[in-house]
Amino acid sequence: MTHKVAFNFADGKTLFFAVQPNEILLDAALRSGINIPLDCREGVCGTCQGRCESGDYTQEYVDDEALSALDLAQRKMLSCQTRVQSDASFYFDFASSLCSAVGPALQRGRVSAVEQVSPSTAILHVDASADGQRLDYLPGQYARLQIPGSESKRSYSFANQPNATNQLQFLIRLLPDGVMSNYIRERCQVGDEISFEAPLGAFYLRHVNKPLLLVAGGTGLSALLGMLDDIADRGGCGQPVHLYYGVRNAEDLCETARIEAYAERIPGFRYTPVISDASPGWEGKRGYITEHFDSAELHDSPCDIYVCGPPPMVESIKVWLQDQTLDSTRLYFEKFAESNT
Numbered sequence: 001m002t003h004k005v006a007f008n009f010a011d012g013k014t015l016f017f018a019v020q021p022n023e024i025l026l027d028a029a030l031r032s033g034i035n036i037p038l039d040c041r042e043g044v045c046g047t048c049q050g051r052c053e054s055g056d057y058t059q060e061y062v063d064d065e066a067l068s069a070l071d072l073a074q075r076k077m078l079s080c081q082t083r084v085q086s087d088a089s090f091y092f093d094f095a096s097s098l099c100s101a102v103g104p105a106l107q108r109g110r111v112s113a114v115e116q117v118s119p120s121t122a123i124l125h126v127d128a129s130a131d132g133q134r135l136d137y138l139p140g141q142y143a144r145l146q147i148p149g150s151e152s153k154r155s156y157s158f159a160n161q162p163n164a165t166n167q168l169q170f171l172i173r174l175l176p177d178g179v180m181s182n183y184i185r186e187r188c189q190v191g192d193e194i195s196f197e198a199p200l201g202a203f204y205l206r207h208v209n210k211p212l213l214l215v216a217g218g219t220g221l222s223a224l225l226g227m228l229d230d231i232a233d234r235g236g237c238g239q240p241v242h243l244y245y246g247v248r249n250a251e252d253l254c255e256t257a258r259i260e261a262y263a264e265r266i267p268g269f270r271y272t273p274v275i276s277d278a279s280p281g282w283e284g285k286r287g288y289i290t291e292h293f294d295s296a297e298l299h300d301s302p303c304d305i306y307v308c309g310p311p312p313m314v315e316s317i318k319v320w321l322q323d324q325t326l327d328s329t330r331l332y333f334e335k336f337a338e339s340n341t
């Protein structure tokens, strides 16, 4: 069975290619025009090393000068010695330009719907099926959209997982005066052509072997919905998943029915909304998300934390984690600055 593999690079670019059954990963990459740096091709020099972020794989000979036991435990691998047993993603700590001139592809789609899902948020639905090519991306990544009728581009995380018909969703915060917000409010029509670069970004779901703590601030929820859809479609990830979702006012919460439905599809799913500026009638959690983390539970059961939200929120979580000295907890984050124009 052919497997789909993603190579993600330090510049945030991702290249996808197919690997034939039992094929060496390096051979498949080279066949697809992805010229990973190499030297010995015998598992000795370590030049072709990367790290497996998700999926199953085996390795042939790995010299201990190339990768240590600790490296192997951290899922570092040598492309020239690796075979994949499932779809998989790998990270390489150098820019994609070192091995390929190919950047993220320019894609085309058409607006298929706009849904206002809270007073401050809309979901832009884009049908990108016209050219018949499946659009690959990793749940959590983003696209850079050219806003119709303007020279401006804005970046938005995919709010659903990749699918066979290329039906895409993006969660959009509606600003009082923003180029995308104004387009959606004033001119957007079903059928509008919209072009975008994708896939982009290094924020995506890795191999899951610890409980997951997902933290969304505002429309940072978008990237986490993509990850949760993917986990739900697989019937769970073998670990509990806790989503914290912070917004300023309770009315800003969106997609709550979709979020609550994950409890039916993801074993061990929990959801905690947190309102920073709650009105007296709000009966749930208030304040900042870090005030509601269970420090004792995180010490007892280290987890992987994925955070997507505005920079102050991401920074506050980094500071909180440093104060807790949670050594075996891994943090992945995506900061987005909401453009005011």
Ligand code: FES
Pocket (backbone or CB within 6 Å): 037, 038, 039, 040, 041, 042, 043, 044, 045, 046, 047, 048, 049, 066, 078, 079, 080, 081
């Ligand atoms: S090219 Fe030398 S270890 Fe792979």
